[in-house]
Amino acid sequence: MKGLFKSKPKTPAEIVRLTRDLLVYVDRTPADARDPKREEKMLELSKLIRDLKSILYGNSEAEPVAEACAQLTQEFFKENTLRLIINCLPKLNLETRKDATQVVANLQRQQVQSRLIACDYLEANIDLMDTLIGGYENPDMALHYGTMLRECIRHQSVARYVLESEHMKKFFDFIQLPNFDIAADAGATFKELLTRHKSTVAEFLSKNYDWFFAEYNSKLLESPNYITRRQAVKLLGDMLLDRSNAAVMTRYVSSRDNLRILMNLLRESSKSIQIEAFHVFKLFAANRNKPPDIVGILVANRSKLLRLFADFKTEKEDEQFEADKAQVVREIAALEPKEGL
Template sequence: MTGGMGGGLFGPKARSPAELVRHTRDLLRFIADHPEPCSGKLEAKREQKITDLSISVRAMKSILYGDGDGDPVAEACTQLTREFFKDNTLRLVIVCVPHMDLETQKEVTLVFANLARQKVDSRIPASDYLEVNQDLLDILMAGFNNRDIAIHYSTILRDCVRHQVAARYVLYSQHMKKFFDYIQFPDFSPSSEAFKTFKELLTRHKSSAAEFFTKNYDWFFSDFHTKLLHSSNYVTKRQSIQLLGDILLERTNSSVMLRYVSSKENLIVLMNLLRVTRHFIILMLE
């Protein structure tokens, strides 16, 4: 059996990993073509497709992570990965996430997290796919504006920017400036997700981040100061101080650090922030 996709003794033959992906892709195409509730028999068909999709996603997860009866099989993972990135399965997944139930949304992010790291013939298919489908990153970034899908889109986005080609695209896009607004959302969940993704972009790929800071020094640190370090939200302020420290103390950012600390105004800001942070810590301990 492949992830529980087969029938009983006289049931249908179990699908291979590649067949499972093709079946999943067909389900996604139907849901993408019928995103909203329909009427009559078409709605019944749509609901069945959504149910079947949940089963298929669970089966892919079982192949990639293993199940209670055994560990994942390398060849099965390779077959699944090769087929998944052969066609626009990821695009369909992203488009259909808003129409999945909560459990399937969680499982599909786990499936992609695994696929994003898989190697096939010494290459990473996810990286190659994202290099020619960078518009998907725009769709994922727009997800921060939708509280219902923000956590799922941001999770997928973070797995995308593990690949330098995707991270560089976001770093040099108009989206970087939007992070300062997303992080200040009043709702904790999308705000927290935005900060985690923001930090990933600025710390994972050292050389790309250093180049970004050098080329965007003025506006970036200006916005970082005014919108994050001076945020009225204590959690945002404290996380931002820690992130700033991580940025400045990173060896590849040595030239940026020298430029930063050469400013008397920056040093005053840091001293004031450290004083405020220490005050809050003392109050919390009392």
Template sequence: MKGLFKSKPRTPVELVQHLRHLLPYTSPNHAERKTKRQEKICELRKVILEMRTVLYGGDTREPTEEACVKLTLEFYKEDTFRVLIASLPNLDPGTRQDVTHVISNLQRQRVNGRCIASEYLESNIDILAKLLPGCDDSELALSYGAILRDCIRHQVAAKYILESDYIKTFFRYIQDPSYDISSDATDTFRELLTRHKSTVAEFLSKNYDWFFKEYNSLMESPNYITRRNAVKLLGTMLLDRSNTSVMVRYVCSVENMRILMNLLRDSHKSIQVEAFHVFKLFPANKKKPPEIVNVLVANRSKLIRFFSDFNLEKADEQFESDKAEVVKEIATLELKGQPSSTLNGSSLL
């Protein structure tokens, strides 16, 4: 008899509609009494789990395209996304994690070839201003950062952040003492600067001076993880064909080369290796400015001696070939103009 009165499962559309009904109860200032509010929040957790099952499937069923489409279309109606984001701080960590999984899936859903999430963000781009400050909150950074990276999958979102002052805040987030904040910000920063190549190339070209001034501060950070991540990402950016003009400009700077030469003698081998992949671009540049040539010549003997002892733990033919080319190029350089003394701070010991 008990089974006869079992409630009928909600449809995908009804799930989202019920979610919208429950979200206001997450506010600590809601007029409902505390006990009733807790009941509603508990119900909300169950709704989020049901939505996750619709999108990902469960123990007894696989997700169906029809159900996912209906849930997606309803979710991006009536600003459900915005209200859900605003409610995240009032949810427990477990529920926040389920929310990020749901949103991640919804960001990828396509309906008749259309990316509904991208269309929504284009019309509601200001929602990113709600997400970005959350990246500076140690309790919320993992959730907000994960959702933000899913938004950055869409070019409209990445372009908005790169063209706003928000991009400058990442240099602060990355160096935050909180590991959760710094590591999550690093992941988002990397996504911003690698996913949409044409947008990134345009951004770097237009903002070269201030961007690389800030970026070089990451390369010289006293924090090992910050230095390692920065030099690795730099290599990824400069070696990307879409950033060729930026790379050429970068390797014509003596100051940039000084930083890379110092990183070559870092106490951590992983940083030395990543620094080498960027440093090799300086001697390889066929249009090296005289000051670059003169510094390389002044440091020639120390550089050649350094590279003769610079080896990887495992044999790597490409690494050895690149190293041989660098040594060959440096060995054949001749001073240009006025002889240059060793550049201060860049002498290899």
């Protein structure tokens, strides 16, 4: 490490090229190959990737320099460096994996002549997303690939690809993996996919409404896992309360099955789940055009619901919550059973 900064400084582009050369070597050489130089080369590669990181993020002595970052980014995406890094990641040691992940994450935000060239590269190499998502099935790679993935879906076109891919279905299982750290990471990616790019999300939800919410209800909202239920009901609220998803929301709150699930969540003993469930439930109650079967359920459960809301409080005082609750109570109290019930 010591001599590193004293030798003639390499330009950012040179460091990228050297890194790429070594990655090509690592990519071609099987891990068990008996190359006496291998260890040395791996060490050199680790150093180079670390150098890339300190150019992009700065270090204890210096802030990052925009010009150097731009040069690095340009050279990086000129050729297949990103693909090589992603493919070789399992062969690198833990510290280098972390450095590489941070480099890849940072590059997604670097502009060259006010263009995000990382996005152009990914659009042309979109199959890389398949590799990254596949990482959730490999405990050793999940957190690294997951971090990269979340940075890549900052690009709308990339997010659209993932949303429309078959991978979307797998997330319902990833979220419930037994490894908490991996499951939580997948959950964060899932949430990002479903909230970041409003127009894309709205389009996705309308097009895929049936299977998506069937899965969402049965696998997540009715999961035996407390954390899954809590995260799912929170995300559901975030999605439905977003104005861009108004059409989806209207559809969701017209289903008696959905209402039944939300009412069950309202009855949970966990305060956090109850509060989040309320934020979805209020949409059913506030719906101007409630279908008769929804009205029927609400009327049948009127006294129970009113009793529940009577001492339903957030821990901190929350005016908006109180106002919402008052409105929900008014709505329910004023309901008239429709004919035929």
